[in-house]
Amino acid sequence: MTTELLIAGFGGQGVLFAGKCIAYKGLFEGRELSWLPSYGPEMRGGTANCSVILSDEPVGSPIVSEPDVLIAMNLPSLDKYEGAVKPGGTILVDSTLIERKVERTDVRVCYLPATKLAADMGAPTLANMVMMGQFIKVSDAIKMDGLEDAMKKVISAKHADLLELNVKAIQLGYGYEA
Amino acid sequence: MAEKVLMKGNEAIAEAAIRAGCLHYFGYPITPQTELAAYMAKRMPKIGGVFLQAESEIAAINMVYGVAGTGKRVMTSSSSPGVSLKQEGISYIAGADLPALIVNVQRGGPGLGSIQPSQSDYFQATKGGGHGDYHLIVLTPSSVQEMADLTALAFDLADKYRMPAMLLADGTMGQMMEPVSLPEPSCHTVDKPWAVTGTKMQRPHNIINSLYLQPEELEQTNLARYERYKEVEANETRWEEYLMDDAEIAVVAFGIAARVSRNAVNAARKEGIKAGLIRPITIWPFPKAPIAAAADKVKAFISVELSMGQMIEDVKLASECKKPVSLVSRCGGIIPSPDQVLDAIRKSAGGNE
Structure with missing residues (x-):
């Protein structure tokens, strides 16, 4: 199975970091994968995005132009990429920040108030992890088992105290019924 | 490992x-x-x-x-x-x-x-x-x-x-x-x-x-x-061939263009078009031998590049222009899409569609 994921949002929402966490989890599961960030002018002011491909076969082009799953962390990202999602694909919407509904009718949509859920648990910056949890739930691309080991690889020793909170946010997103 | x-x-x-x-x-x-x-x-x-x-x-x-x-x-x-x-x-x-x-x-x-x-x-x-x-x-x-x-x-x-x-x-x-x-x-x-x-x-x-x-x-x-x-x-000439054994259309590409082209070759195969990929790993020395060999077998070459067409000259030289060589390119910092390469493969394959 191959899952092509596009995560998009404002710079600072942890879009690249969420992609990195998902990529590392894939690595721990022995999957083939690629992670490609937007860089340069796209990062400043506009939308930051990150392409992650998880597959059982070697990854060809690392560029995701028609995602199976889109994680939209803000309105400009949904506006920009809604049309690109594969028919039958999935869009995860942070409904705290995006008020409108998805117009497409040929995709599965999960609305979850990720920013609010994260704020309620005292960590408003972890909306990205909440979204990641929901992604694990709906995509089947990676599993929850062994999540902590993978997260340990991504979260540097300097921030080790944040490990537990990140894992908790992922579990929160995983458990949310959108 | x-x-x-x-x-x-x-x-x-x-x-x-x-x-x-x-x-x-x-x-x-x-x-x-x-x-x-x-x-x-x-x-x-x-x-x-x-x-x-x-x-x-x-x-x-x-x-x-x-x-x-x-x-x-x-x-x-x-x-x-x-x-x-x-x-x-x-x-x-x-x-x-x-x-x-x-x-x-x-x-x-x-x-x-x-x-x-x-x-x-x-x-x-x-x-x-x-x-x-x-x-x-x-x-x-x-x-x-x-x-x-x-x-x-x-x-x-x-x-x-x-x-x-x-x-x-x-x-x-x-x-x-x-x-x-x-x-x-x-x-x-x-x-x-x-x-x-x-x-x-x-x-x-x-x-x-x-x-x-x-x-x-x-x-x-x-x-x-x-x-x-x-x-x-x-x-020290190095290259990799992908599905070239029975290929009728040879795509030539290196680096990121080769990754994109591989997707296109796979998609073409699904449509029944016999496409293959020659991926130079050294561009000097340029892999002339596999291209010369392919020139006797394939119908056409496609050079895929993130430029206005530079490697295409070496492909033409190596194949001695025995077969047509077309270019798929984007430049300015843009990467060709697999679909763009696939379209070129279809075009080169002509009646095979």
Whole structure:
């Protein structure tokens, strides 16, 4: 199975970091994968995005132009990429920040108030992890088992105290019924 | 095999260089290769190596020239505009027959261009770049694993043939992360009797120089160098073929363009079109043999490039224009889509649709 994921949002929402966490989890599961960030002018002011491909076969082009799953962390990202999602694909919407509904009718949509859920648990910056949890739930691309080991690889020793909170946010997103 | 880690391509080059025994790095920051220099800045002081951010690219390449003369492994890295600045030094290093590694993580050009990925320095890398008759061994990675593996290989080949090698990557390869299994640290033990390391009053002076005022002497030096280039062409040409056995359409692409093309070849196969891919891993020496062989079997070639069409000339030369060669390209920092390549494959396949 191959899952092509596009995560998009404002710079600072942890879009690249969420992609990195998902990529590392894939690595721990022995999957083939690629992670490609937007860089340069796209990062400043506009939308930051990150392409992650998880597959059982070697990854060809690392560029995701028609995602199976889109994680939209803000309105400009949904506006920009809604049309690109594969028919039958999935869009995860942070409904705290995006008020409108998805117009497409040929995709599965999960609305979850990720920013609010994260704020309620005292960590408003972890909306990205909440979204990641929901992604694990709906995509089947990676599993929850062994999540902590993978997260340990991504979260540097300097921030080790944040490990537990990140894992908790992922579990929160995983458990949310959108 | 070593444990796989996730790394950016730029970081994989840096770590692989250190493991290949390169303890001297000189550079000047430029997007999209900056992570390479940053990695070196962090690591080199911890392992007794030298990281030096020079005042310019020109200074950096001349520092490389200096260390190369002592026989130590040395490298510099930059992106397109910065590599243009280095050309004088590269010509001197080639003229002095010294091994060194130059990394170019290409961005769109000409001029300051853009900071997005490109392959438009193909001519510069393979056809000279600097002045005079010389070549670089030019390796073109198409995965993060190859960013590491070809870095180690580049140092070995540079030492073996006493010539500078270039790793020609692009912004995507530099920025993307993939699982990579890093090579074990290697101790290189190539004998370098020409190195300037002090005579200890026991041998004649070694002189590192690219100036020959006697024309006959310069001609002989150039002829001898070209004998070595022949050996490189005979022994070190590298490429990968994918589904070429029964291919009727041969796509030729390297680096990121090869990744995109592979998707298109797979899609074409699903439609019943017999497409295949020839992926040059060295672009100098250029893999002429597989292209010449394919020219007798396929209906057409397609050169896929992130430029206005540069490698296409080598494809035409190698195939002796026996079959039509078309171009699929985007430039300015844009990457062709698999669909764009697939359309070209369909067109070349003609009635097969």
